[in-house]
Amino acid sequence: MKILLINPPHTAIGSRIPREHLPPLGLLSIGGPLIDAGFDVQLLDAEFGPLTLRQIVERTRAFRPDIVMLGHSGSSSAHATVLALCALLKLALPRLVTVYGGVHPTYHWDEILRESPQIDIVVRGEGEETTRSLVQALSAGRALDAVRGIAFRRDGRVIDTPAAEMILDLDAHRIGWELIxxxxxxxxxxxxxxxxxxxxxxxxxxxxxxxxxxxxxxxxxxxxxxxxxxxxxxxxxxxxxxxxxxxxxxxxxxxxxxxxxxxxxxxxxxxxxxxxxxxxxxxxxxxxxxxxxxxxxxxxxxxxxxxxxxxxxxxxxxxxxxxxxxxxxxxxxxxxxxxxxxxxxxxxxxxxxxxxxxxxxxxxxxxxxxxxxxxxxxxxxxxxxxxxxxxxxxxxxxxxxxxxxxxxxxxxxxxxxxxxxxxxxxxxxxxxxxxxxxxxxxxxxxxxxxxxxxxxxxxxxxxxxxxxxxxxxxxxxxxxxxxGPSLVEREYALARRRRVIPIDRAADPQRGAPAHPSRKHSPAAVTSPR
CATH class of the missing domain: 3.80.30.20 (tm_1862 like domain)
Structure with a gap:
């Protein structure tokens, strides 16, 4: 399968004034595992220019991907741009599967899927393992119910799977630096x-x-x-x-x-x-x-x-x-x-x-x-x-x-x-x-x-x-x-495994008392795949 990772343009003042750009770490973080799983992956960084939405659609059409994955470190402030872009992508490529991940969609997944037909799947939480499992399921034509940490529509209903587990070994998935x-x-x-x-x-x-x-x-x-x-x-x-x-x-x-x-x-x-x-x-x-x-x-x-x-x-x-x-x-x-x-x-x-x-x-x-x-x-x-x-x-x-x-x-x-x-x-x-x-x-x-x-x-x-x-x-x-009403009950996005790697305050006498176990991300922040 061909996968295009899109970093949409951001309207923030800080994104436009410096005329310099940093790589989209979140997208690169999911790109590495996808490449290693054998998929054809490319990155389209629309911050350069910045590209207009029409230009992004034309470049996407030229690549003809099966799946487009979008995320942005701007998260909530980039959300309106993501929706507008995906609507144009669906018009140009009706069979295209759109996958949206990051901080904002992690918490607003049900509203997004109910109100935005241009979004097919939402990735909730860390994306490295989830996106790889998702694309493998799509490639094999398997049902998505077994993929943890996603939400999608089936027969007009919004379905969410159990929360993905935390990635304890942050070195287990390499960053796809070759994409830039x-x-x-x-x-x-x-x-x-x-x-x-x-x-x-x-x-x-x-x-x-x-x-x-x-x-x-x-x-x-x-x-x-x-x-x-x-x-x-x-x-x-x-x-x-x-x-x-x-x-x-x-x-x-x-x-x-x-x-x-x-x-x-x-x-x-x-x-x-x-x-x-x-x-x-x-x-x-x-x-x-x-x-x-x-x-x-x-x-x-x-x-x-x-x-x-x-x-x-x-x-x-x-x-x-x-x-x-x-x-x-x-x-x-x-x-x-x-x-x-x-x-x-x-x-x-x-x-x-x-x-x-x-x-x-x-x-x-x-x-x-x-x-x-x-x-x-x-x-x-x-x-x-x-x-x-x-x-x-x-x-x-x-x-x-x-x-x-x-x-x-x-x-x-x-x-x-x-x-x-x-x-x-x-x-x-x-x-x-x-x-x-x-x-x-x-x-x-x-x-x-x-x-x-x-x-x-x-x-x-x-x-x-x-x-x-x-x-x-x-x-x-x-x-x-x-x-709308508060979503604070969703604040913790990932399932916690029994074995954790805590901050080592106990081994650090200068650090003070250990952190409370319930304490725990940017933009950020820049994450997978924001």
């Missing part, structure tokens, strides 16, 4: 780049996270095997930068240190960027020199809020003092710190925005990423904001860069004004300008200057879009009226 031309993918100002995962999942209970339950539990790859794979990508394909898609790559100090030491031993000039928790940076204060020697140049710290009450309400499991210390430690070791600030967890007032700006000044991060709280129906956060009003009706803009929910007492124009003022203030403060011009080594300076150039372009683009292309609802429906 590495010369086309870059990041960080022209550096040849790939996306990888060291670990999947997160043990913390942040109630807004749209991916925490998707992975169900934290697991990691073999540290030495991953280091060798990254070194091979550098030596054979000229890869210079590694972007970690993990929610928490540093979750196990022991495993993460083993990876850093193995990569140092490979002696390859790679740069590493990713996201982690401030607490792990503080925990690793004595080995941060290994981070830098291995090539870590920037970590995004999921700080989210600078108010202790808000941190408690969203179950972040962090403190403001720990966050500030992590930024200081990263700077001490020549690693760029990026702090997030999320607007909309509560209905902030003007005074709250001013206080957050003052906290940001005090934290003094090298870079900031300002985001808007975006509710997902399968998260506990959804119920806490279900009665708030929706002002952004276009779900393609539910990309964390647009305000979705109204705030009482602060109209959208003033929220936007605060967000742009905070970004401008942080980028133009004297310390930031000094780091941009003088501080650090060549890699540090490149990171600061590249991000500033991109940030400037995004900033002006967002202002223009808000002024001229941002229709908002003045008296919109409540979130519950707009999206």
């Amino acid at each position: 031309d590495h010369r086309r993918y870059s990041y960080w100002g022209g550096k040849r780049a790939v996306v990888v995962q060291f670990a999947r999942g997160c043990p913390y209970l942040c109630n807004y996270c749209g991916q925490r339950g998707y992975w169900t539990r934290w697991r990691h790859r073999d540290p030495v095997k991953l280091a060798k794979e990254l070194a091979r990508l550098h030596r054979e394909h000229g890869v210079e930068l590694i972007n970690f898609a993990d929610e928490l790559p540093t979750g196990s100090r022991k495993a993460w240190q083993a990876f850093l030491e193995a990569l140092i031993a490979e002696n390859v000039p790679l740069l590493l960027v990713g996201s982690t928790r401030a607490g792990d940076i503080v925990r690793d204060a004595d080995i941060l020199h290994l981070y830098r020697r291995a090539g870590v140049i920037r970590f995004l710290l999921g700080i989210e809020s600078y108010d202790e009450a808000t941190l408690a309400a969203i179950k972040k499991g962090a403190t403001t003092s720990e966050d500030a210390e992590a930024i200081r430690l990263l700077r001490q070791h020549g690693i760029v710190s990026m702090a997030t600030y999320v607007i909309g967890f509560s209905e902030e007032s003007d005074r709250d925005y001013w206080r957050s700006l003052r906290h940001l000044w005090r934290y003094d991060p090298d870079q900031i990423q300002l985001l808007f709280a975006t509710p997902h129906r399968w998260t506990p956060f959804y119920d806490t904001v279900a009665d708030r009003r929706v002002i952004q009706p276009d779900t393609r803009r539910w990309d964390y860069k647009h305000q979705v929910l109204a705030a009482k007492g602060v109209p959208p124009w003033r929220v936007f004004l605060w967000s742009k003022a905070i970004e401008l203030s942080m980028q133009l403060r004297p310390r930031a300008l000094a780091r941009l011009l003088f501080r650090g080594d060549a890699d540090f300076l490149h990171a600061m200057r590249w991000y500033t150039r991109i940030g400037r372009r995004v900033w002006f683009h967002e202002v223009a879009q808000f002024l001229f292309d941002n229709p908002l609802l003045k008296h919109g429906p409540t979130l519950r009226e707009f999206l």
Whole structure:
């Protein structure tokens, strides 16, 4: 059978402004097992261009696949594009089987299959084993009931099979790197780049996270095997930068240190960027020199809020003092710190925005990423904001860069004004300008200057879009009226096997108490096959 993996174009500002693209890791992750099973697989990455939906249909028609598989790291904000594309594909190729996977369809599978006849099958949860079993069943003409982790239609009824089991051995399925031309993918100002995962999942209970339950539990790859794979990508394909898609790559100090030491031993000039928790940076204060020697140049710290009450309400499991210390430690070791600030967890007032700006000044991060709280129906956060009003009706803009929910007492124009003022203030403060011009080594300076150039372009683009292309609802429906009831009972997407690989806190005296066994993904995130 011929299978075409399609990475649909995304409307998010971040996808369009940098003019650089990273490989779609989720699709490559299912591509490798499918190739190894003997199937003819190709990738169509429509982010390049980006391609129009009509152009995608024409290229699909030229390949004449039996099956098209779609997914996107943008997940919910890419959903409308996926549906529109599949409708055109079905018109052009009526016998085509469309398979849709990723975070959003994992939780909305029944609605999608009831309301969208252009989607034939939904893959729920991790895709490597499920998609291979699915295609083998389709190829042999077998019934799909025995394939775990899917949903499909039969005789007008929507049928779901039992949840797929977690993949405990993350090295059991190889990534289909041969599906891409590495010369086309870059990041960080022209550096040849790939996306990888060291670990999947997160043990913390942040109630807004749209991916925490998707992975169900934290697991990691073999540290030495991953280091060798990254070194091979550098030596054979000229890869210079590694972007970690993990929610928490540093979750196990022991495993993460083993990876850093193995990569140092490979002696390859790679740069590493990713996201982690401030607490792990503080925990690793004595080995941060290994981070830098291995090539870590920037970590995004999921700080989210600078108010202790808000941190408690969203179950972040962090403190403001720990966050500030992590930024200081990263700077001490020549690693760029990026702090997030999320607007909309509560209905902030003007005074709250001013206080957050003052906290940001005090934290003094090298870079900031300002985001808007975006509710997902399968998260506990959804119920806490279900009665708030929706002002952004276009779900393609539910990309964390647009305000979705109204705030009482602060109209959208003033929220936007605060967000742009905070970004401008942080980028133009004297310390930031000094780091941009003088501080650090060549890699540090490149990171600061590249991000500033991109940030400037995004900033002006967002202002223009808000002024001229941002229709908002003045008296919109409540979130519950707009999206429907909560799906929080579906949060954990995978069946748990009896034997698990836990975060090794017990073996790590500096780590603290073991994680609660019920704790457990991006975008993400970038997953299988989002």
